[in-house]
Amino acid sequence: MTTHQLLPLEQIRPGMILSDVLLDARGQVLLPQGAVLTENMLSLMPRHGIEMLSIQAPPLSPEEQAALLESYRTRLAHLFRKHDPADPDDVTTGLLLSYASHYRLNTGAAA
Amino acid sequence: MSTALPLITAEDIVAGLDDLPSLPAVVMELLNSIDQEDVDISVLAKKVSYDQALTAKTLRLANSSQYGLQVKATTIQQAITYLGFQTTRSLITSAAITGAFPEGRCPGFDDKAFWRHSVATAACAKVLARHIRFNQDYAFTAGLLHNIGRLVLVSSFPEHYAQALAYRAQHDCSMLEAEQTILGVDHVQAGVALAKHWNFSDTIRLAIANYSQPEVAGAGFLAALIHVANAIVCALDLAQAVDDMVPRVSPVAWAALGLDEDVYLQLFRETELRYGEITAALLS
Numbered sequence: 001m002t003t004h005q006l007l008p009l010e011q012i013r014p015g016m017i018l019s020d021v022l023l024d025a026r027g028q029v030l031l032p033q034g035a036v037l038t039e040n041m042l043s044l045m046p047r048h049g050i051e052m053l054s055i056q057a058p059p060l061s062p063e064e065q066a067a068l069l070e071s072y073r074t075r076l077a078h079l080f081r082k083h084d085p086a087d088p089d090d091v092t093t094g095l096l097l098s099y100a101s102h103y104r105l106n107t108g109a110a111a
Numbered sequence: 112m113s114t115a116l117p118l119i120t121a122e123d124i125v126a127g128l129d130d131l132p133s134l135p136a137v138v139m140e141l142l143n144s145i146d147q148e149d150v151d152i153s154v155l156a157k158k159v160s161y162d163q164a165l166t167a168k169t170l171r172l173a174n175s176s177q178y179g180l181q182v183k184a185t186t187i188q189q190a191i192t193y194l195g196f197q198t199t200r201s202l203i204t205s206a207a208i209t210g211a212f213p214e215g216r217c218p219g220f221d222d223k224a225f226w227r228h229s230v231a232t233a234a235c236a237k238v239l240a241r242h243i244r245f246n247q248d249y250a251f252t253a254g255l256l257h258n259i260g261r262l263v264l265v266s267s268f269p270e271h272y273a274q275a276l277a278y279r280a281q282h283d284c285s286m287l288e289a290e291q292t293i294l295g296v297d298h299v300q301a302g303v304a305l306a307k308h309w310n311f312s313d314t315i316r317l318a319i320a321n322y323s324q325p326e327v328a329g330a331g332f333l334a335a336l337i338h339v340a341n342a343i344v345c346a347l348d349l350a351q352a353v354d355d356m357v358p359r360v361s362p363v364a365w366a367a368l369g370l371d372e373d374v375y376l377q378l379f380r381e382t383e384l385r386y387g388e389i390t391a392a393l394l395s
Contacts, residue, residue: 006387049180092360100346
């Protein structure tokens with residue numbers, strides 16, 4: 001799984017990796033996901049009105065990653081503490097939990 | 112628990128509204144005209160420009176990458192030219208409302224977390240609206256205002272609200288339930304009262320009134336959209352409020368949006384990105 005952080009342009013250094021595809025105002029791709037940012041690319045950002053970029057965080061050690069996933073799991077369980085998975089009338093909240101889990105924990109096919 | 116305070120009535124809420132901070136007159140004008148197309152734009156733009164703080168905040172928002180401007184807007188008139196009147200109007204009102212209420216009046220009420228939740232819901236609602244081709248400006252404004260009744264209660268009845276917060280923590284129930292128990296009224300009623308007092312458009316008022324029960328007849332589509340956006344924001348933990356709780360998601364509202372998992376995963380991501388930008392523009 002990749003973690004990402006949204007950083008203002010001033011804090012972004014060449015060599016950092018874009019965690020998301022970067023689009024301009026008309027939805028045209030400026031840079032693909034995973035692009036390694038260069039000095040030149042960064043200098044062009046203000047022209048496109050871009051002030052912040054989503055940057056890939058440095059890879060975590062397996063232990064850090066496990067701890068992070070565990071904290072997400074605990075937090076999701078807390079946020080959804082009123083949801084009863086056995087309640088047939090509350091399938092929708094369960095769907096949201098399942099999507100949020102796939103998103104946060106990067107499990108499931110789609111993420 | 113401290114001694115019980117007398118219950119509040121709907122009339123008490125209305126009586127308290129006059130003591131609330133007022134929005135700049137031009138912002139009221141903009142809010143009232145949200146359903147109108149024939150507004151004299153240049154006059155309004157000029158009036159807004161007299162308020163420098165409001166102008167600065169609006170332009171910061173307009174120039175965030177959410178709106179993807181190629182050229183920076185440096186005046187309200189320019190923002191209108193580039194983004195259109197509807198969008199600029201929603202930006203101006205957002206900028207005004209996020210600064211209108213005094214903070215720290217009620218012990219235990221986390222103003223910052225309140226606004227993080229509101230802004231995140233606005234961001235999420237806008238992203239949802241784009242996916243289903245609904246009016247994005249309505250969605251953004253309604254998302255920002257869906258909980259505004261809380262601020263009304265906090266500002267007018269801080270002692271009551273502090274007790275409601277304590278009750279909620281003690282019973283781990285929804286805020287709506289705690290409000291109804293301790294105050295006898297809830298933030299939805301207070302929000303509707305404010306919407307009438309400030310002459311919000313019918314569209315926005317209906318969304319505030321029905322976002323927590325989008326399945327009732329006549330609730331309107333925007334209520335369903337805000338209902339789902341609100342739940343997503345809780346599920347993604349965007350407000351970072353320790354005791355946040357995902358409310359029960361209405362199957363009716365969920366079905367009304369008709370989106371599948373792939374789309375949701377994509378819009379979770381977009382919401383997080385947009386939320387970061389809007390927070391920087393509105394809440395800094």
